[in-house]
Amino acid sequence: MLNDWRTQAEAFHEAFGQMEVAEELNLDGVWLAERHFAAPNRGVGIPSVISAPLIVASAIAARTRRLRVGIAVHVLPLGNPIRMAEEVATIDHISQGRFDFGIGRSGFPRVYEGYNIPYSESRERFQECLEVMLKAWTTEQFSYEGKYYSFHDVCVLPKPYQHPYPPVRIAATTAETFPQVGHMGYPIFVGLRGMTQSDLGYHLKVYREAWQEAGHAGTGDVILRIPIYVAETAAQALRDPEASTMRAYQRLGEQFGRSAGRLGTVASEERVERAQRLSRVTYDDLLAERVAFGTPETVAARLQELREALGLTGVITEVNCGGVIPQDRVLNSLRLFAERVVPQLK
Template sequence: MQHVGLVMECDYREGRTQDEAFAEAFEMARLADETGIDGVWLAERHFAAPRTPTDPGGAGIPSVSSVPLLMAGIIAARTERVRVGTGVSVLPLAHPIRLAEEAATVDNISQGRLDFGIGRSSFPRSYHGYDVPYDESRERFAEALDIILKAWNNYRFDHHGHYYNMDDVVVTPRPYQQPHPPIRIAANSIDTFGIVGQLGFPLVTGVRGQGLKQVANNLELYRAAVKESGHDVDDVYVRMPIYVAESMEQVRADTEESTMRAFRRTADTYIRTVEAEGENASAERRQRAEQLLNTTYDDLLVDRVAYGSPEEVAERLTEIRGQLGLTGVIMEPNLGGTVPVERVQNSVRLYAEEVAPALRG
């Protein structure tokens, strides 16, 4: 069964208020529930306040989604059918016991509709704000995941690790789904694909920063690691900018400025991260920054987004699904955050009602 999802970054645009941002987020979740979207995925965005081009990280769009599990619980209580996921919970930035408790709570509130997406984030800015060294992120992620699984798979457990020590712990409530909510790990850097494959978990990756060709190469690493590690899993979701309108002319009018703004911002974030890391900066980040700086809107239509009429988007996503061997597609509905909300809602309706049936067929 093909998963047709929708990511919610809960941005709020210039001239809008936080109240309006929350209201729009909850309305988008209601629309997803009403139109048959399989799942909404809540991003985790920290310190995402309005910024100027001279601020660290460059100009950005603010977000109210710093506590995705809290948002997920509210959405679960207000909806009937749609699954609610974290896209993703950044494990190294929170205590794993607290995350296990909160996720299990949402799983119960939703009566088993939680998907627990997890990751460690590609950029160090959030870590700086929490005073957590970014170079510890991989080890902290692994230990946090180990603790969460112990909490869910055992009634009582002990743990003695590098970052956490605890004895005789009983976590309540227990998850509604047994043994626990589905776990899906995000991978965007090349080395992470192999690690997720070794662990044997379902994977989610994004197209925006790497392009479809690189995603295909990276998924080969994931599947090779799964096979070498003796796991039986081939479950991959791709998150990508998707926009559906009545014609390609309307799509371009709605999205070109917003989309280019988003990719320029992503390139700027890579550049500033590389500058901050100096000689320790990864070659992968440098390469991605260079690629995005030289990318045009028409280039993006080929390799990084799925934009068009319902027929065009359905055909493109069906082709991508076949090429990459996907089990799910997650829509980024308003890349750049400046498309008017009414147009975004129209796009989501067309995606749910005219594109999704083709993907599930």
């Protein structure tokens, strides 16, 4: 991530350093978020230089041999589905089948405004993009006629390394998304930033009910993204990430507040309420429910509790929530997580 004192070059260097340590520690994989216009002082949301995650994923795939590389998430409506299908398939070959494709449409209209795409079109564009990409990966030659995208007799190469295509996972952040994705039969990403654990539990119940009603095998697949910080002592584990984490939630609240009432958004009252909740959140509130900070033992216990309560398939650890924790402490936390937390969860 980017912040007020870290240069853009340093942000990339530190990110690649974290990937190399993750590979060394035998963690399962790394996930990249797509963020646009996210400058430290005047940008949208949490500062970041990862505006082109597929390019970064390609670089990570070339630098590693075992680590899976995923996007969490790629904002489909901002791109051309044929181009995205080609690039995803190419990364899948570069990684030799270690790529995971997380997708979503983003909840923040300002990003769409920067690309001159009406946010009101995001849901339909998302669906059309997904349909085109699946055809591109599984059909030798095809045509498509949609509201926003039309293609005639195209043959997309390469086809993915994984058959029929890399695992696809969809972000679920709003009440209406959970049953829709459950009915479609896709695994999901979830988080606790915008909702309580009890609210998330309810939405997951709806997701699983829709999954089963549609006749899909099993009960769904859920990965939770959550800030995690591990230190040798409880005091240090709570002290080190405090300023960075509070900064992240403050910016998130501001972002929700600015998005309420923008053209193309729905449920503006819900956005205003969420922004107000985030603006009032205290560090104690976050520690109680929305993060996993502590010693290896307490973090393992917290993650085990979440796994049982929410029926999780896995977790994505946000290692530097807010982007202000120094790199040496981030890497120490990552090592403690891999060496002393993960074994307790197996």
